[in-house]
Amino acid sequence: MVEANIPGLVSIGLFYILILAIGIWAGRKTKQRGNDATVENIMLASRNIGPVVGVFSTAATVVGGAFLNGTAEMTYSRGLVWCQATYGFALSLLVVALFFAKKMRSEGYVTMLDPIQKKFGLVMGGFITIPTILADVSWSAGILGALGGTLSVLIGLDSKVSVVVSACIAILYTLFGGLYSVAYTDVLQFFCVLIGLYMAVPFAAHHEAVQEIGTTATDWIGKVEPYEAGAWLDVFLLTMLGGVPWQVLFQRVLSARTAKTAQFFMIVASLCAFVLATPAVLIGAVAYSANWTDTKYFREGRPVPIPADDQKNVLPLVLQYLCPTWVSFIGLGAVSAAVMSSADSSVLSASTMFTRNIYKTVIRRTASEREQIWALRCSILVCGIFATIIGIFVPTVYGLFVVSADLVFVIVLPQLICAVYVGFANxxxxxxxxxxxxxxxxxxxxxxxxxxxxxxxxxxxxxxxxxxxxxxxxxxxxxxxxxxxxxxxxxxxxxxxxxxxxxxxFRCFSKPPTTEEKTKAVGLEFSPLDTKDNMNHVEGNGIAKSGSEHSNAAMTDDDNGVIDANRL
The missing domain is CATH 1.10.287 (Helix Hairpins)
Structure with a gap:
């Protein structure tokens, strides 16, 4: 570990203070505390997220520290073609836009799991919630682990300390303002990543120890052998399709003012994800093209080539040893921003699903608005703590990045598809x-x-x-x-x-209870906004009035699906 760098510690400290201030300001500005607060508004920012904030928030959420560090790691170790998670997750936003955004937003759901619970019942929906929460927590852990490695390389800060401090900052402003705080801080974090990493690339590429990356392109682009084609395709589909059923994405979709705005979020954010991934790919290529024996890295007694255990830190190593000090600090801010923007979103996502789809519908169906708000805040704290503990012991950034999508790809994606598109599913x-x-x-x-x-x-x-x-x-x-x-x-x-x-x-075909009985038993209230027969939408601010007519309309059964409090 390098010696503690005081200017670096000061710069990262100032950055964290700025992020925290913006998060608290956003929470106060939108009145998410006191008697004006409602749990749905905290979760979905009053369904009033506009296109600019929505695009940047979505892109910043997808492009986390694990995304950037993992992309650089895989480009260096196996080649660009093996960065399936990089372009797979970016393409998953297009899949959401084309097949789910409009339908889900028009129904006024609060979480991605609402249509699943509506279709398959409360307890079954609770079981499906479990892998989605585990995926969000493990993703947050991988992101925080990436930051720990980065800070330890660049400024000599112990990785455990950096993980704990970063997690505490993200949890604090998420507790304070919910999605509003997360979305507003995401905007700043997006531009930090954009400027910081693009600034670092030319300095690293022109270091005297680095040969022209074009001359080594065949190697750092990599190739897929015929016998590896099945495994390659598996990971690509895992990240592209397994990247769809994530509450962090649907939280943005469902917070949009209209269904068309939600689709716009996803399409433009997909393009932004590719833009933000590009400098990470180039940094991986620079690392591959560098003669590390001609750098301070080797003179400090570090092994060459970079050993497998240290390859997850390729991005911070390039910032530390191939860039000027001031550039490395800016790059450090970029990686820190990427971590914060994804960690806070994942923690809020997991907490939202627990509060909405387990606590409210399975554990405490009679929970008051205030009780749900406190359940949400407590779950934010618990999920953040678990993610922090796991993040300290992350074995590989890219591995955990991929595994996070594994559970939802195999278990949750088929459930979501059938809940939305298959009328007879039960x-x-x-x-x-x-x-x-x-x-x-x-x-x-x-x-x-x-x-x-x-x-x-x-x-x-x-x-x-x-x-x-x-x-x-x-x-x-x-x-x-x-x-x-x-x-x-x-x-x-x-x-x-x-x-x-x-x-x-399972009472799927028994005589259904009345609509009033179902609404009371289930406790799920939706606010369908973009349907022709709904007149309760306040044009201009995207806020829908909540009422029994909304709940009744959303809880109407299809021909074969009947929701019942006693099912399962």
């Missing part, structure tokens, strides 16, 4: 697919978390103990097929073959 299909998907994924193993391989798919590499078959994609596809097939079969059993309804243990 709880029987949901429960069966959940079990099948989780089983297949667990049996496939995962070396990053030391999960042994039990089910060896075709082309399994015994020597490297590596699945070369796209087993994650296979598990996700089987999960989707299972959900559709079992739902279709049970529909046929109870509606066409007229089997006695007493065997309908």
């Amino acid at each position: 709880t029987y299909g949901s429960a069966a697919s959940y079990i099948v998907g989780a089983t297949l994924r667990i049996l496939g193993g995962e070396s990053i978390i030391n999960l042994p391989v039990i089910l060896k798919y075709p082309w399994y590499d015994e020597e490297k103990q590596l699945q070369l078959f796209p087993f994650r994609t296979f598990a996700s596809a089987v999960t989707l097929i299972t959900l559709i097939s079992v739902s279709y079969l049970t529909n046929a059993i109870f509606t066409r073959w007229h089997v006695n309804k007493k065997y309908d243990i």
Whole structure:
């Protein structure tokens, strides 16, 4: 570890104070405390996020510290073609825009899991909430771990201390102002990343120890061998499609003023994600093209080439040893900004789902508005603490970055697709697919978390103990097929073959309760805004009046899906 750098510590301290001040200002400005506060407004910023703030907030959320450090790491170690997570997650925003943003926003849902609970029941929805919360917490952990490595390299600050301090700042302003604070700080963080990393690239590329990156392009671009094609495709689909069912994205979609604005968020933010990823790729290329024996890095007694355990810190190493000191400090601010913008969003996302889809609908259906607000604040604190603890022990930035999308790809994505698009989908299909998907994924193993391989798919590499078959994609596809097939079969059993309804243990086909009974039992209140028959939308500020007519309209069952408090 380098000696503590006082100017660096001062600069990062001032940056954190600025971020905290903006977060608190945003919270006070929007009156998210006291008698004026409502839990939905804290979660969704009163559904009043405009296009400019929405785009920058979405892009800054996706491009976190793990995104940047992981991109530089993989470009250096395996080549650009193996950065599937980089362009996969960026493309996932387009998928959200094209297939989910308008439908979800028009229905006025509060979380991504609302349509799932509406379709498959409360308890089943609670089970589906678990992997999404775990994914958000693990993503936050990976992001914080990336910052710890960066600060330890650049200014000699102990990685554990940096993780704890950064997490505390993000948690504090998120507690204070909810999505408003997160969104406003994201705007500053977006421009910090944009300016800081683009400024560092030319200085690093023109260092005397670095040869022209064009001459080494074949190596740092990399290639995919034929036998690796299945594994490559698996990770790409995992990040592109597995990057869809994330509450951090839908929190922006559902906070937009209109459905069209929500689509605009996602499309433009996707392009911004590619723009922000470019300097990280170039920094990885510079690191590959550098003769590290001609740098201070080697003179300090560090091993050359960079060992595998240190490759996750390629980006801060380039900033430290191939850039002037003042440039490295600006780059440090960029990475810190990226971390904060994603960590706060993930913590708020996990807390929102817990409060809305577990606490309110499963644990305490009669919870008051004030009680829900305190449940949200407590869950923000707990999720932040867990992410901090895990982040201190992150084994690999890129690995945790990918694993975060793994759970939602296999388990949650099929549930969301069917809840939104498959009218006859029901709880029987949901429960069966959940079990099948989780089983297949667990049996496939995962070396990053030391999960042994039990089910060896075709082309399994015994020597490297590596699945070369796209087993994650296979598990996700089987999960989707299972959900559709079992739902279709049970529909046929109870509606066409007229089997006695007493065997309908999940009460999907039993006589439905009245709308008033369902609304009271479930406690989910939606505010559909962009439908022609809704006249409760205040034009110009995007705030919908809440009322029983909203809840009743949103809780209307489709032909086959009946929600009931006693289901499961």
